[in-house]
Amino acid sequence: MLYQVEDWDDAYANAAHIPGGNDYPARWEAEAAAFRKTARQENIDGGDLFLPENTAKGLAVFIHGGFWMKTGPAIWSHLAAGPVARGWAVLMPGYTLAPGARIAQMTRQVASVISDAAGRIAGPVALTGHSAGGHLAARMICDDGTLPGGVAARISACVPISPLADLRAMMRTAMNDVLAIDMAEARSESPALLTPCPDIPVTTWVGGAERPEFLRQARLLADIWAGLGAATDCVIDPGRHHYDVIEALTRPNSPLTCRLLG
Known part of the structure; x- marks a missing residue:
């Protein structure tokens, strides 16, 4: 069957195609607020840093989405729960939203916050992000000096x-x-359209019930970077849509959390 996008706005519209889609933001805010009440949190310029009870095994990074125009780190705090329970520190960097900044500026801002946090937390660094945040997570490992060599x-x-x-x-x-x-x-x-840094395993993760464009984009990145020598995988999470595919990060032993932390 031929695939052709006829309505580009609808192709990237999520709430209209998810039952109860408009209810999710309030749910996320409530879950994030509840998590912050018991979490260990350290102030860091440009982001939120959550800490485990003992010395962190490494630094996990979750970059929020919102099409580079909406939300901020605080609405996603609960997604740190899984990695924190595994003994990792979790950074949720912020960035200036459009139209206040162009995407290239957001890339530099996120890289700066990650570099700062990596200077505080020893060990490996594991990157993830959702939607526009997924773009920024992948952008961090492009082989153009976005992150300092020591962090990369x-x-x-x-x-x-x-x-x-x-x-x-x-x-x-x-x-x-x-x-x-x-x-x-x-x-x-x-x-x-860029080259990934060598020797970093990359897994694109997407819900099986997502809009076709998100499935295409996830496959595209895994396929192109595999052709450039990266070790890649594309996991299509059965039945998950754009708003619930991230929920697995709240659980320490979910396949998504395990793939991120190894």
Whole structure:
């Protein structure tokens, strides 16, 4: 069957295609607030850092989504629960949202916050992020000096969840009225158009019930980077949609958390 997108805005619309989709933000805020009440948290410029009871085994990073235009780290705090229970510190970096910043600026901001946290927490660094955050997680391991060499050398895994890997598609949506992605930025900021750092295992993770474009983007990144020599996998999580595919990070022994932490 031929696949062709006829409505680019609908292709990336999630809430309209998820039962009760509009109820999820309030649920996330409540779960995040409940987690913060009992979590050990350290103040860090530009993000939230959650700590385990004992010396951290390493640093896990979750980068939030929202099409680079919405939300912030605080709404996703509960997703730190799984890695923290496994003894890892968890960083949730923030970044300036569009139209206040271009995507290239967000890339630099997130890299700076990760570098700061990596200076505080010893051991391996495991990267993940969701949707636009999946884009930024993949962008961190592109072989163009985005992260300092010492930090990049510590990355043990990168697991972009439902990533937006090729920004050229976003240029066709009404969101680009705010994002203002042009072809030059699409080429310089799309992980699928860049080369990954060597020796970092990459797993794209996407819900089986997601919009076809998110499935395509997840497969695209895994396939292209495999062709550039990276060890990649694309996991399609059966029955999961764009809003619940991330819930597995709240559980220490879920397949998603295990893939991230090894």
